[in-house]
Amino acid sequence: MKTSTAYSEKPDINDAAEEIRGIFSGINPKMVIFFSSSAYPAEETARAMKEKFPDASVIGCTTSGEIISGKMLRNSIVAMAFPEGMISDIALEIVKNPGDTQNTEKAFESFARHFKKPMSELEFEDYVGIILADGLSNSEEKVMDKIGDLTNITFIGGSAGDDLKFEKTYLFADKEAYTDAVLLAVIKPANGFEIIKTQSFTALDKKMTATKVDEENRTVIEFNGKPAAEEYAAQLGTDAEKLPEYFMKHPLGVITDDDIFVRSPQQIAGSAVKFYCNIIEGMELNILESDDIVQSTKEDVNARLSELKEISGLINFHCILRTLELESKNQTEEYARIFEGIPAIGFSTYGEEYIGHINQTSTMLVFK
Numbered sequence: 001m002k003t004s005t006a007y008s009e010k011p012d013i014n015d016a017a018e019e020i021r022g023i024f025s026g027i028n029p030k031m032v033i034f035f036s037s038s039a040y041p042a043e044e045t046a047r048a049m050k051e052k053f054p055d056a057s058v059i060g061c062t063t064s065g066e067i068i069s070g071k072m073l074r075n076s077i078v079a080m081a082f083p084e085g086m087i088s089d090i091a092l093e094i095v096k097n098p099g100d101t102q103n104t105e106k107a108f109e110s111f112a113r114h115f116k117k118p119m120s121e122l123e124f125e126d127y128v129g130i131i132l133a134d135g136l137s138n139s140e141e142k143v144m145d146k147i148g149d150l151t152n153i154t155f156i157g158g159s160a161g162d163d164l165k166f167e168k169t170y171l172f173a174d175k176e177a178y179t180d181a182v183l184l185a186v187i188k189p190a191n192g193f194e195i196i197k198t199q200s201f202t203a204l205d206k207k208m209t210a211t212k213v214d215e216e217n218r219t220v221i222e223f224n225g226k227p228a229a230e231e232y233a234a235q236l237g238t239d240a241e242k243l244p245e246y247f248m249k250h251p252l253g254v255i256t257d258d259d260i261f262v263r264s265p266q267q268i269a270g271s272a273v274k275f276y277c278n279i280i281e282g283m284e285l286n287i288l289e290s291d292d293i294v295q296s297t298k299e300d301v302n303a304r305l306s307e308l309k310e311i312s313g314l315i316n317f318h319c320i321l322r323t324l325e326l327e328s329k330n331q332t333e334e335y336a337r338i339f340e341g342i343p344a345i346g347f348s349t350y351g352e353e354y355i356g357h358i359n360q361t362s363t364m365l366v367f368k
Helices: 013-023 042-052 101-115 140-150 228-235 240-246 293-308 320-328 332-337
Strands: 004-008 029-037 057-063 066-068 071-073 077-083 087-096 128-133 155-159 171-173 176-178 181-189 193-198 201-214 219-223 252-256 259-263 265-269 272-275 284-290 313-319 344-349 352-354 362-367
Touching (some): 004 066, 004 344, 013 042, 029 042, 029 066, 029 087, 029 344, 042 057, 057 128, 057 181, 066 077, 071 332, 077 313, 077 344, 087 101, 101 181, 155 344, 155 362, 193 293, 201 259, 219 228, 240 265, 259 284
Parallel strands (some): 029 057, 128 155
Antiparallel strands (some): 004 077, 029 077, 057 171, 087 181, 155 352, 171 176, 193 362, 201 284, 219 272, 252 259, 252 284, 313 362
């Protein structure tokens, strides 16, 4: 049993939703996940998709580009339908005002009532969480930290986009559109799941310690006791004024058990450096160097496919910075072909969630 995927590029959301419903004809899904361009009006999108699948749990978010088996798209909507036999159980919660961690706690109390046991006792091998966050809320770290305190199950996901307008992003859950919120779904897949994390970087032997940080604003004021932009540039053998030219190829990474968790710089702010996700004061980071995104992703996906023999569904939370790099190298078609033959959807995110909030990464939820 596999998921089914569909997409539409029709400019009217009602027509697009109808086209997707037609592709899914004959399926009575238990869950539908969709990712839609911000070109579609948010409230109408939420309503149209739920009306087409009234008996399913319907969740999704806005994007900065859409992905489906064999294609990378813009100004479209992509969807995945899970038949009844693939999902044993599902519970949804919307966390409003996610900067207040008490609201995440309340969501987990609701999950506990649904599953009839505390989330700390839920079997992490059997359940997986999906998180979709408002990509402009700056709340991802707080929510992920609190989730880590409350459960051992893995939460994986991405931060919603708005096609690089950086104005407003939306989450969708059962006929409603939300902003300044986080959507949490806890799922029990019938046949199990796997996680793929691929970031296409190697760590250089250049280390910096964040010695002064404005954590609330994701801004490093000093590295190694020196102005952050100046020290970052010096490590790369360049000047602070030229540092932004190096951001995409040389972000920073936290190394844990030989695994890299990327922290991508956004801009220079005076002599400080502002990042797309949080850096904690005292944190040691390596400067990274980018590898070939297509090759490294292909290796990681093929390794998992070889191990599982078959993938029933794959959701790809793919950083917008990776998409921009692929576009700059004319590699989008080559990247999309990695997922040909696999029922897959995804979107270009404003950040990825997996054991925290990270950047320039693809986190993928794989259904066996």
